[in-house]
Amino acid sequence: MSCPWNKINIPxxxxxxxxxxxxxxxxxxxxxxNCTGKPIHRLLREYQIKTRSVSEAKERFFIPKNxxxxxxxxxxxxxxxxxxxxxxxxxxILYRMxxxxxxxxxxxxxxxxxxxxxxxxxxxxxxxxxSAVKIAKILHRSKGGVERKINNFNIITxxxxxxxxxxxxxxxxxxxxxxSYMIGFRLGDLNVVPVKNIIVVRCSTTKKNQIRxxxxxxxxxxxxxxxxxxxxTFEIAVYLNSTFSFxxxxxxxxxxxxxxxxxxxxxxxxxxxxxxxxxxxxxEKTKIQSSVLFGINSxxxxxxFQLHKGLKEMNINSKPPSIKTLKGTPFGNKxxxxxxxxxRITVNQKQSLWNLIYFWKIxxxxxxxxxxxxxxxxxxxxxxxxxxxxxxxxSKPKTDGFLRPI
Numbered sequence: 559m560s561c562p563w564n565k566i567n568i569p570x571x572x573x574x575x576x577x578x579x580x581x582x583x584x585x586x587x588x589x590x591x592n593c594t595g596k597p598i599h600r601l602l603r604e605y606q607i608k609t610r611s612v613s614e615a616k617e618r619f620f621i622p623k624n625x626x627x628x629x630x631x632x633x634x635x636x637x638x639x640x641x642x643x644x645x646x647x648x649x650x651i652l653y654r655m656x657x658x659x660x661x662x663x664x665x666x667x668x669x670x671x672x673x674x675x676x677x678x679x680x681x682x683x684x685x686x687x688x689s690a691v692k693i694a695k696i697l698h699r700s701k702g703g704v705e706r707k708i709n710n711f712n713i714i715t716x717x718x719x720x721x722x723x724x725x726x727x728x729x730x731x732x733x734x735x736x737x738s739y740m741i742g743f744r745l746g747d748l749n750v751v752p753v754k755n756i757i758v759v760r761c762s763t764t765k766k767n768q769i770r771x772x773x774x775x776x777x778x779x780x781x782x783x784x785x786x787x788x789x790x791t792f793e794i795a796v797y798l799n800s801t802f803s804f805x806x807x808x809x810x811x812x813x814x815x816x817x818x819x820x821x822x823x824x825x826x827x828x829x830x831x832x833x834x835x836x837x838x839x840x841x842e843k844t845k846i847q848s849s850v851l852f853g854i855n856s857x858x859x860x861x862x863f864q865l866h867k868g869l870k871e872m873n874i875n876s877k878p879p880s881i882k883t884l885k886g887t888p889f890g891n892k893x894x895x896x897x898x899x900x901x902r903i904t905v906n907q908k909q910s911l912w913n914l915i916y917f918w919k920i921x922x923x924x925x926x927x928x929x930x931x932x933x934x935x936x937x938x939x940x941x942x943x944x945x946x947x948x949x950x951x952x953s954k955p956k957t958d959g960f961l962r963p964i
Contacts, residue, residue: 566597570605573598577607581620583646584609623658626651630660636700672699676711683713727756727780730801738816738825739921740775740805745858746833748772750805757803759796762787767925769794771832774923810860812868823868828921830854830861837915837930839937848941850934852905852914855882862903873956874910879903908948912938913955 568591576582576590584595584602591598602609621644629635629643637648637655644651655662674697682688682696690704697704708715730737744750747768749760761772769792773782776796785793798805816822831854838851856862862879869876883889883900905914911934919931941947 566591566593566601568598568601570607573601573605574607577602585646586644621651621654623660626654626658627660630655630663634663636694638694638700639698672697672703672707674707676713679707679711680713683708684716687716727797727799728778729799730779730804734815734819735821735825735921737804738822739829739923741813741816742826742829742831743771743775743833744805744829745808745861746830746856748805748833750808752803752806755800757798757800757805759798759802759805761794762791764791765926766792768792771924772796810858812861812864817868820872823872824917825921827865827868828918828923830865831918832922832924832927835918835927837927837934839933849906850911850937852911852934853902854904855900855902857898857900859899859901862901866903869905869910869914872913874905874913875907876903876905876910908938908941909950912950912952916955 573587576587577584582590584598588595588598599609626640629640630637635643637651641648641651654660679693682693683690688696690701690708694701694704744759747761747763751758751760759772759776761768763769769784772794773784776782776798779799779802780797782794782796787793812826816826834856835852835854838853840849840851854862854865859879866876866879879901881899882902883896885896885899887896888894889896905911915931915934919928919935922928922931938950939952942949942952
């Protein structure tokens, strides 16, 4: 299995020295290696290094009293700033202050007021769209103090559409070929749900190239998030803005505009085939694959019939969709059954296959599928050279086709 996307390499003896001997916190170690705490947690588990409990971590996290008092009273740092300095959280600092008997500036009314006008605060918050945390860093004050100032000035807080986010989200490009591919791939293999104004795209797979495809598909619009589940599958979640609402419908239907131009149709078919399609090659004793079969297995009966009609308009002969597996048929060894009829569409005629894979290769984004397409292409070229074999035209297929809804 491949490594997690955020895995870092720290030798066991180094991690043991930092965590057990020097008693550094996970946050402090993460700060040293410019990463988050999750990779450090993972390495501790892998190396079977026993982690400290929360109470033990608080008790053993050492900051000298005079150093903490100087940071808080002399340097006038906030608990958040001190926590960032020592690589821990503000709760640990407050715990230490209470234990040492260091009084809080806030309780004594000694906290310096934030000197900023309403106009400047509105400029930072609304015009520059900075978060309260970033404004607090600029003013060298706490986040809570900035939030109180916003409330005192009666500044309208941003709604969720305009709130500062860790990862920026960009609008969809509007390219209809790209849109066609995305819709096809979504209907085949993506789970898409709305969460307030965010469009959440999820996928679970064991194939690394599937994850790479999704990353390449959406990384220009946001930052995809990857994890590896305990069962060993790759999990990906992508958070998009509302311009991707076209991905929400999960319907057994191809929208009519996709049939208006051949390139929209081929992009949709490539997306759907990258998710659900396959190419099988059957070997014979001659060590030359004797035949190639393109197929799509899906519950989407209507989509398969629409694809069949679309391919026919493009002079590609496909067998009419038929039921491959009946509803209620058991599969696997855990008592699962098919909850719907599984339908199938296939193409095996040589000229039709050549034309189909030609366009699939142009629009496909899946490395596994592109590899299978190249094998199928070489197979057809070899078979076209065999004696007593029906010769086909191995040139660029004609692109003229339907300009009407199917």
